[in-house]
Amino acid sequence: MTDQTQHTAAGPATTRARRKSQGVLGLRGRDITLMGIVLFLTLAAPFILNPFPATSGMAQFNAGYPDLMQRFVIFGIFAIGFNILFGLTGYLSFGHAAFLGVGSYSAVWMFKLLGYNIVPGLVLSVIVAGLFSLVIGYISLRRSGIYFSILTLAFAQMSFALAYSVLTPITNGETGLQVYTSDPQYLQSADAPSIPHLFGLEMRATETLRLGGWSFDLNFGYYVCAVVMVLAFYLAIRIFRSPFGMMLRAVKSNQQRMNYTGLNSRPYTLAAFVISGMYAGLAGGLMASMDPLAGAERMQWTASGEVVLMTILGGAGTLIGPVLGAGLIKYFENIFSKINDGVLHQWFAFMPDGIEDLLVGIVHPFVGKGWHLTLGLLFMLVVIFLPGGLVEGGQRIASVFRRDRKAGGAEARAAAKRNVE
Amino acid sequence: MGILEVKNVNKRFGGLQALGDVNLSVAENTCHAIIGPNGAGKSTLLNCLIGKLIPDTGSVMFDGQSVLGRKPHEINQMGISRVFQTPEIFGDLTVFENVMIPCFAKRDGAFRMHAIESVAAETDIVDQAESMLAEVNMLEKRDIVASSLSRGDKRRLEMAMCLSQTPKLLLLDEPTAGMARADTNNTIELLKQIKARRDITMCIIEHDMHVVFSLADRITVLAQGTPLVEDTPDKIKGHPKVREAYLGEAEV
Numbered sequence: 274m275t276d277q278t279q280h281t282a283a284g285p286a287t288t289r290a291r292r293k294s295q296g297v298l299g300l301r302g303r304d305i306t307l308m309g310i311v312l313f314l315t316l317a318a319p320f321i322l323n324p325f326p327a328t329s330g331m332a333q334f335n336a337g338y339p340d341l342m343q344r345f346v347i348f349g350i351f352a353i354g355f356n357i358l359f360g361l362t363g364y365l366s367f368g369h370a371a372f373l374g375v376g377s378y379s380a381v382w383m384f385k386l387l388g389y390n391i392v393p394g395l396v397l398s399v400i401v402a403g404l405f406s407l408v409i410g411y412i413s414l415r416r417s418g419i420y421f422s423i424l425t426l427a428f429a430q431m432s433f434a435l436a437y438s439v440l441t442p443i444t445n446g447e448t449g450l451q452v453y454t455s456d457p458q459y460l461q462s463a464d465a466p467s468i469p470h471l472f473g474l475e476m477r478a479t480e481t482l483r484l485g486g487w488s489f490d491l492n493f494g495y496y497v498c499a500v501v502m503v504l505a506f507y508l509a510i511r512i513f514r515s516p517f518g519m520m521l522r523a524v525k526s527n528q529q530r531m532n533y534t535g536l537n538s539r540p541y542t543l544a545a546f547v548i549s550g551m552y553a554g555l556a557g558g559l560m561a562s563m564d565p566l567a568g569a570e571r572m573q574w575t576a577s578g579e580v581v582l583m584t585i586l587g588g589a590g591t592l593i594g595p596v597l598g599a600g601l602i603k604y605f606e607n608i609f610s611k612i613n614d615g616v617l618h619q620w621f622a623f624m625p626d627g628i629e630d631l632l633v634g635i636v637h638p639f640v641g642k643g644w645h646l647t648l649g650l651l652f653m654l655v656v657i658f659l660p661g662g663l664v665e666g667g668q669r670i671a672s673v674f675r676r677d678r679k680a681g682g683a684e685a686r687a688a689a690k691r692n693v694e
Numbered sequence: 695m696g697i698l699e700v701k702n703v704n705k706r707f708g709g710l711q712a713l714g715d716v717n718l719s720v721a722e723n724t725c726h727a728i729i730g731p732n733g734a735g736k737s738t739l740l741n742c743l744i745g746k747l748i749p750d751t752g753s754v755m756f757d758g759q760s761v762l763g764r765k766p767h768e769i770n771q772m773g774i775s776r777v778f779q780t781p782e783i784f785g786d787l788t789v790f791e792n793v794m795i796p797c798f799a800k801r802d803g804a805f806r807m808h809a810i811e812s813v814a815a816e817t818d819i820v821d822q823a824e825s826m827l828a829e830v831n832m833l834e835k836r837d838i839v840a841s842s843l844s845r846g847d848k849r850r851l852e853m854a855m856c857l858s859q860t861p862k863l864l865l866l867d868e869p870t871a872g873m874a875r876a877d878t879n880n881t882i883e884l885l886k887q888i889k890a891r892r893d894i895t896m897c898i899i900e901h902d903m904h905v906v907f908s909l910a911d912r913i914t915v916l917a918q919g920t921p922l923v924e925d926t927p928d929k930i931k932g933h934p935k936v937r938e939a940y941l942g943e944a945e946v
């Protein structure tokens with residue numbers, strides 16, 4: 274805020290000099306902090322997510338195992354991309370899982386045809402998802418609002434049906450697409466690993482670090498995904514701060530005004546749609562790179578709905594929200610779904626028997642197979658009380674602390690509103 | 695030939711003849727006022743000029759080219775900007791962003807993919823938007839979210855947005871409605887300055903006769919979708935038909 278006041282007071286000549294002098298990699302101010310936070314969180318995730326000693330009873334809440342961490346960042350990429358469409362333009366797609374699935378199929382095909390190096394697979398998954406989203410976006414964006422959502426949903430379900438049955442030669446239908454020893458793998462050299470790898474380094478390679486009672490898994494595949502997500506996040510910041518990003522927010526705010534201001538909103542929304550489709554394809558390609566298998570269920574509407582939940586839960590239109598939302602939902606899915614009655618009885622064992630059974634009975638529907646119930650409740654609470662998602666929650670907490678330090682006038686509030694991203 | 699030529703335009707809404715055989719010629723670099731009672735069809739006429747509505751019959755020529763059949767953004771790119779009767783701004787964006795967007799539209803056309811460089815790096819646009827905001831005295835409000843502005847400020851902002859495009863034809867639909875007297879006078883001053891300084895043609899709809907007579911070079915009186923008379927402000931003031939149809943209800 275102070276920066277802004279000086280900005281106008283100093284006049285154009287000095288501001289221009291200032292503008293040039295500041296910034297790291299084209300980022301400035303809060304964005305540098307945000308980028309730093311994401312970089313730290315992803316790099317240190319194997320440690321942060323395993324706060325409890327492996328032998329303690331709390332170890333079941335640890336989330337620092339490779340398989341889950343990979344999912345955190347892969348769905349993070351999916352949600353970051355989805356947010357570029359939904360968060361900025363307000364166009365709510367219910368079909369983005371189709372692009373995820375297409376990405377996975379493309380990657381597996383590259384494994385089958387060329388070999389297990391993941392680079393060609395990732396490149397193709399982004400390209401194919403981009404083309405596919407260009408077609409679907411071009412048609413769906415002729416409508417807006419609920420009709421747009423329904424169109425994308427219909428396309429995704431068609432894609433699912435095609436993958437499941439009609440296109441069996443390409444998708445291997447119900448069984449799912451996988452690599453067989455009879456596949457050509459033209460570029461696979463004899464000494465290369467026969468599982469997905471990056472120039473010889475296997476995705477599943479894991480170094481386990483033991484420190485006292487703690488154990489931390491440093492998995493190569495996770496770090497590949499993490500680096501990709503950090504890059505994806507960086508690109509998203511640049512898009513958010515660019516004139517293109519501003520135009521996308523203008524679409525959401527007042528599309529009429531935009532058109533009467535000489536701007537054609539259609540290509541802007543289509544570009545956002547394709548970019549988010551490519552992010553989804555990349556996520557799909559990474560999924561296949563961690564586990565060389567692609568099934569049609571990856572395209573189902575539930576998967577499309579999941580990314581919507583992630584984005585809204587974290588905070589649609591905010592930069593970091595989708596990453597948080599993706600992490601939270603995947604954490605719930607894995608940790609809460611593992612808690613069964615046996616575990617519950619253990620927790621409440623210190624209670625008298627009658628009360629123990631009662632408590633287990635109350636908690637039971639919300640854990641294990643019922644984790645969706647918890648998720649649903651959480652989602653409802655967030656949408657009702659924190660429409661801006663987890664990010665808004667964080668901001669409210671932060672503003673309570675800030676109010677103590679300086680009297681927060683209208684200016685501070687305006688600044689907070691402006692800095693929602 | 696005027697820069698804007700409206701010929702025999704008709705527009706019906708169901709059984710209602712909103713515009714009946716409207717002919718209008720606006721000469722370049724003049725200010726043409728359209729007045730008339732509520733429901734006369736003034737806004738409908740503007741809607742036909744900017745592609746919001748398509749007339750049932752008739753033609754609309756701007757700068758020698760037909761406007762009909764073009765999309766709103768194409769018509770704007772021809773050089774027509776409009777201030778709406780109820781402010782149309784980007785409510786979720788800041789005042790400054792609101793003004794930058796039309797600057798981008800003017801410089802880059804209907805679509806350009808500049809997705810990597812930050813907005814702040816576009817120094818020419820930033821400077822342009824800054825001086826535009828200074829011109830309408832809103833520089834100190836640059837970082838306010840536009841939806842939280844007062845109604846008068848929203849109008850001023852929308853006017854700044856349109857002016858920053860340096861349009862050839864500026865359409866103003868009741869630009870001072872809901873403004874305090876002081877703001878109205880500021881707006882008149884602003885429009886007078888714009889008119890004196892730039893090559894700009896204005897078409898203004900206004901109920902406030904003070905505004906009309908301060909700015910207009912010619913006035914068309916519209917009643918029930920049909921132009922009654924068109925003349926200079928002095929002649930209009932004394933015209934018996936006009937007094938009867940319209941001015942009788944307003945202070946002159």
Ligand SMILES: Nc1ncnc2c1ncn2[C@@H]1O[C@H](COP(=O)(O)OP(=O)(O)OP(=O)(O)O)[C@@H](O)[C@H]1O
Binds near residue numbers: 707730732733735
């Ligand atoms: N989209 C529409 N559909 C149906 N009727 C309409 C539509 N737009 C305008 N009308 C009708 O056409 C007539 C002319 O409306 P218009 O808005 O052009 O009047 P106006 O001269 O601008 O009035 P005001 O001074 O109140 O703004 C009115 O009776 C109005 O109800």
Ligand SMILES: [Mg+2]
Binds near residue numbers: 736779867
């Ligand atoms: Mg009107």
